[in-house]
Amino acid sequence: xxxxxxxxxxVFERGWLSSNNIxxxxxxxxxxxxxxxxxxxxxxxxxxxxALGARRLDRxxxxxxxxxxxxxxxxxxxxxxxxxxxxxxxxxxxxxxxEDALSYRATGQQCARFGFDATIAAGDELLLxxxxxxxxxxxxxxxxxxxxxxxxxxxxxxxxALWQNGFGVIFPELAGEPGFDEAAATLDLIAGLDxxxxxxxxxxxxxxxxxxxxxARSRLAxxxxxxxxxxxxxVKVMLKFLLLERRQLIAQEVxxxxxxxxxxELARQRYFDLSAAELAQWAMQALVRVxxxxxxxxxxxxxxx
Amino acid sequence: xxxxxxxxVPSPCISLxxxxxxxxxxxxxxxxxxxxxxxxxxxxxxKRQVWAEIRRxxxxxEFR
Numbered sequence: 001x002x003x004x005x006x007x008x009x010x011v012f013e014r015g016w017l018s019s020n021n022i023x024x025x026x027x028x029x030x031x032x033x034x035x036x037x038x039x040x041x042x043x044x045x046x047x048x049x050x051a052l053g054a055r056r057l058d059r060x061x062x063x064x065x066x067x068x069x070x071x072x073x074x075x076x077x078x079x080x081x082x083x084x085x086x087x088x089x090x091x092x093x094x095x096x097x098x099e100d101a102l103s104y105r106a107t108g109q110q111c112a113r114f115g116f117d118a119t120i121a122a123g124d125e126l127l128l129x130x131x132x133x134x135x136x137x138x139x140x141x142x143x144x145x146x147x148x149x150x151x152x153x154x155x156x157x158x159x160x161a162l163w164q165n166g167f168g169v170i171f172p173e174l175a176g177e178p179g180f181d182e183a184a185a186t187l188d189l190i191a192g193l194d195x196x197x198x199x200x201x202x203x204x205x206x207x208x209x210x211x212x213x214x215x216a217r218s219r220l221a222x223x224x225x226x227x228x229x230x231x232x233x234x235v236k237v238m239l240k241f242l243l244l245e246r247r248q249l250i251a252q253e254v255x256x257x258x259x260x261x262x263x264x265e266l267a268r269q270r271y272f273d274l275s276a277a278e279l280a281q282w283a284m285q286a287l288v289r290v291x292x293x294x295x296x297x298x299x300x301x302x303x304x305x
Numbered sequence: 306x307x308x309x310x311x312x313x314v315p316s317p318c319i320s321l322x323x324x325x326x327x328x329x330x331x332x333x334x335x336x337x338x339x340x341x342x343x344x345x346x347x348x349x350x351x352k353r354q355v356w357a358e359i360r361r362x363x364x365x366x367e368f369r
Contacts, residue, residue: 004346005345005346009346010342010345010346011345011346012341012342012344012345013316013318013344013345014318014320014322015316015318015319015320015322016320017320017322018320018322036322040322042323042324043322043323043324043331044322046324046338047338047341047342050338050339050342051342204313204315204316205345244320247321304319
């Protein structure tokens with residue numbers, strides 16, 4: 001039986017195109033952590049509206065600015081006029097909406113431009129749902145990502161730094177920038193906290209943090225031992241993301257899609273002795289093999305494994 | 306079916322998140338907005354009930 005959530009918290013478990021959303025309904029203020037993917041913004045709004053009833057949403061906060069975590073920011077801002085708080089290191093990029101420095105152009109993913117009103121730095125203390133939360137640095141998957149930890153309740157909002165089984169792709173390593181050591185340090189940081197419940201960026205909230213950490217460490221060691229493994233995982237994940245977003249792709253066009261996604265092309269040149277078309281073939285087979293996709297005539301169609 | 310026997314009960318979300326005004330159900334998971342909002346705070350008993358409802362709704366849809 002999963003530990004109970006405090007009365008002021010709601011968790012919307014959203015699947016893998018959108019991140020989970022965590023809604024705080026405090027006595028004086030309401031807040032949402034992470035807002036899902038752009039194409040799901042109407043649904044995110046509907047969930048927030050339904051849960052808040054007559055109250056408005058006062059604040060949005062983001063653990064990190066990957067497209068699946070902040071795609072609803074603009075819509076929520078337009079609807080509620082809420083303030084938006086982002087990791088401090090991303091302020092310049094968001095202010096000028098630099099899509100090259102932000103991850104969206106590099107990953108071929110979408111995000112609507114939004115303005116921010118506040119920044120969050122590691123060490124900051126936040127009041128959400130009448131509870132005190134500490135922001136902690138969580139580099140690895142993303143260099144500027146944050147964790148939110150409520151010591152009083154033992155609840156950790158972990159973003160993509162730790163899931164029940166694994167963690168998000170170590171993107172910096174694809175570009176030859178450090179990420180494995182940072183991800184390991186983040187897992188160590190989490191291990192030092194007194195965690196009763198983890199609310200991950202994707203998947204169900206879970207109680208057994210030590211077991212999840214053990215699996216994560218093992219996975220990280222496996223990836224770090226041969227960076228090509230991380231690249232293989234990244235390419236599969238990015239293809240799956242495309243499938244979730246578009247529901248189906250023309251199989252013959254996936255090679256061209258890959259060639260047009262800068263991060264995939266970068267990974268291909270660094271780690272694979274394959275053409276874009278060959279890499280696409282490989283990635284499609286890999287997803288089909290595990291039931292994450294299937295072929296239907298000329299199409300590659302999303303599947304649930 | 307399978308999902309109702311698993312512990313913890315898995316989420317019905319298939320990342321197709323779109324409410325259908327005509328049915329009041331999400332097009333992807335066939336839950337009401339209430340059920341989606343409640344899911345994160347619910348125990349396995351509630352989730353199994355929701356899965357049973359989803360199966361009933363699926364069966365009804367097949368006859369349209």
